[in-house]
Amino acid sequence: MSAPEPNRRSGEASENAWLALFRFRGRAAPNLDLGIGVASFIAILVAWFVVAELGWINPQFLPSPLGVLEAVYRLFADQNFTADIGVSIFRVWVAFVVSALMAIPLGILMSSYRIVGAVTEPIVDFIRYLPVPALVPLTLIWLGIGEMSKITLLWLGTFFQLVLLIADDARRVPKEYVETGRTLGANDRELMKDILLPAMLPSMVDNLRITLGWCWTYLIIAEIVAANSGIGYVIWAAKRYVKTPEVFAGVLAIGIIGLVTDQLIRWAHRKTFRYLGA
Amino acid sequence: MVVNPFIAIEQVCKTFPSDAGPVPVIDNVSLTIGEGEFVVFLGPSGCGKTTLMRMVGGLDHPTRGLIRLGGEPVLGPSRAKGMVFQSYSSFPWLTVLKNIRFGLKYRDDVSETEKDRIARHYLDLVGLTPYADFYVSKVSGGMRQRVAIARTLAANPQVLLMDEPFGALDAQTRERLQVQLLDIRHAERKTVIFVTHDVDEAIFLADRIVVFSARPARLIRDIAVASRVPGERTLDNRESRPFLELRREILAIIREEAQRNEASLMAAG
Numbered sequence: 271m272s273a274p275e276p277n278r279r280s281g282e283a284s285e286n287a288w289l290a291l292f293r294f295r296g297r298a299a300p301n302l303d304l305g306i307g308v309a310s311f312i313a314i315l316v317a318w319f320v321v322a323e324l325g326w327i328n329p330q331f332l333p334s335p336l337g338v339l340e341a342v343y344r345l346f347a348d349q350n351f352t353a354d355i356g357v358s359i360f361r362v363w364v365a366f367v368v369s370a371l372m373a374i375p376l377g378i379l380m381s382s383y384r385i386v387g388a389v390t391e392p393i394v395d396f397i398r399y400l401p402v403p404a405l406v407p408l409t410l411i412w413l414g415i416g417e418m419s420k421i422t423l424l425w426l427g428t429f430f431q432l433v434l435l436i437a438d439d440a441r442r443v444p445k446e447y448v449e450t451g452r453t454l455g456a457n458d459r460e461l462m463k464d465i466l467l468p469a470m471l472p473s474m475v476d477n478l479r480i481t482l483g484w485c486w487t488y489l490i491i492a493e494i495v496a497a498n499s500g501i502g503y504v505i506w507a508a509k510r511y512v513k514t515p516e517v518f519a520g521v522l523a524i525g526i527i528g529l530v531t532d533q534l535i536r537w538a539h540r541k542t543f544r545y546l547g548a
Numbered sequence: 549m550v551v552n553p554f555i556a557i558e559q560v561c562k563t564f565p566s567d568a569g570p571v572p573v574i575d576n577v578s579l580t581i582g583e584g585e586f587v588v589f590l591g592p593s594g595c596g597k598t599t600l601m602r603m604v605g606g607l608d609h610p611t612r613g614l615i616r617l618g619g620e621p622v623l624g625p626s627r628a629k630g631m632v633f634q635s636y637s638s639f640p641w642l643t644v645l646k647n648i649r650f651g652l653k654y655r656d657d658v659s660e661t662e663k664d665r666i667a668r669h670y671l672d673l674v675g676l677t678p679y680a681d682f683y684v685s686k687v688s689g690g691m692r693q694r695v696a697i698a699r700t701l702a703a704n705p706q707v708l709l710m711d712e713p714f715g716a717l718d719a720q721t722r723e724r725l726q727v728q729l730l731d732i733r734h735a736e737r738k739t740v741i742f743v744t745h746d747v748d749e750a751i752f753l754a755d756r757i758v759v760f761s762a763r764p765a766r767l768i769r770d771i772a773v774a775s776r777v778p779g780e781r782t783l784d785n786r787e788s789r790p791f792l793e794l795r796r797e798i799l800a801i802i803r804e805e806a807q808r809n810e811a812s813l814m815a816a817g
Binding site for chain 2: 544
């Protein structure tokens with residue numbers, strides 16, 4: 271080691287926690303990290319509040335936070351918003367669970383047997399590139415405006431993406447694990463159940479979490495086009511009467527549900543896959 | 549020293565396909581291994597010694613020739629041929645004990661309670677009883693390899709195949725594991741094929757060292773270590789004159805082989 275290099279290790283330990291935030295690939299203290307995240311969130315709220323209360327922007331475009339809160343109250347009190355939220359969550363989860371239950375076995379088979387991969391990959395790749403909004407007319411013609419057409423639309427949007435992600439998760443399982451299983455006497459089915467599945471589970475849960483997020487995007491499309499219930503419908507109906515605070519309230523509801531679900535799954539991921547931490 | 553040809557490698561050739569046509573990796577190797585022998589495959593990196601061992605395990609297949617285990621042709625992997633890899637050798641989603649227990653999962657010749665007993669036995673044999681309930685990500689690299697050895701032994705294979713199992717470990721850990729492997733081997737009397745490019749490791753562990761040429765692998769020397777290096781295998785023995793002489797001799801063979809290989813590559817290129 272040449273002399274002028276400062277002792278980086280001890281330097282890092284005693285370094286001001288704030289400075290680490292600005293260092294290339296520096297590691298921030300978790301509390302500080304969270305604090306800054308909350309602060310930037312509050313800063314945006316305050317800026318919004320100030321701009322709206324001072325009347326700089328027409329409230330038709332940007333209602334004040336208080337106006338949105340009132341709208342939230344009205345929605346729950348007068349319009350049974352709880353039922354709309356419930357319907358939306360129901361649609362998202364049914365479609366998501368159906369997609370996952372189909373994609374997990376098929377994805378594993380696609381990566382494990384060339385015949386399944388060769389047959390399905392071109393079809394899956396093709397459908398994957400079809401934009402979901404373009405499929406809305408078809409689902410309406412085929413299935414009408416009932417629950418089935420909405421769930422089908424969500425399924426179309428997620429299943430074909432998910433199956434490729436799952437196949438990739440299975441493919442990335444080190445071949446040593448599979449060969450170990452073989453030399454211990456496992457058959458194909460046992461290899462998939464006892465080795466591939468647990469080995470790929472952490473990355474699979476991550477992919478499921480991301481897919482669940484897409485479900486919400488497609489849900490709003492489905493509910494805007496043809497529905498008389500659900501958060502998307504509430505947003506669209508409010509737009510028709512230029513009730514901007516209600517539109518904001520609907521959008522916020524989706525954001526909050528998404529954030530809470532995502533954090534819950536991340537938390538469960540950390541708890542379940544504690545063995546991953548070295 | 550071969551009593552009965554427990555493992556017979558008969559005129560085995562192997563080529564890998566490539567864009568420039570088939571590349572030979574193993575060139576007509578014949579070899580027999582007796583039951584209970586500890587044979588080390590030694591050779592330069594990438595020479596095909598691992599491929600040969602994998603073929604004994606049924607994980608690769610000869611292009612030509614045949615491999616027999618106990619007289620029967622090897623057609624694919626099975627519980628008779630246990631394998632210990634250098635990396636990804638144990639399952640991160642299981643604890644130490646459950647990893648070892650996994651070795652017995654597909655045996656139907658023993659009851660569940662017997663499986664628990666056997667798993668505990670091998671856990672103890674590799675000295676990991678205090679770590680039984682640790683996930684393997686929480687134990688050291690050396691312990692992970694011991695887990696893999698115990699798991700493989702628990703499956704009760706006829707032959708133990710080890711693919712540079714200590715290659716990724718630091719020198720001190722590696723030495724300790726070599727000693728422990730000899731102890732385990734005395735307790736178990738398994739036939740072992742051990743692949744390495746570390747000459748010291750080879751002499752220390754082997755009854756017999758088979759030296760391979762650079763790719764394509766040909767058998768260039770078959771050395772009965774016990775007749776060359778007398779005495780018990782201890783760390784002191786590694787400093788003994790016969791040990792060092794054999795070491796010098798093998799290094800010379802390998803160096804010569806590497807030079808010849810380089811020269812032929814130059815001539816070809």
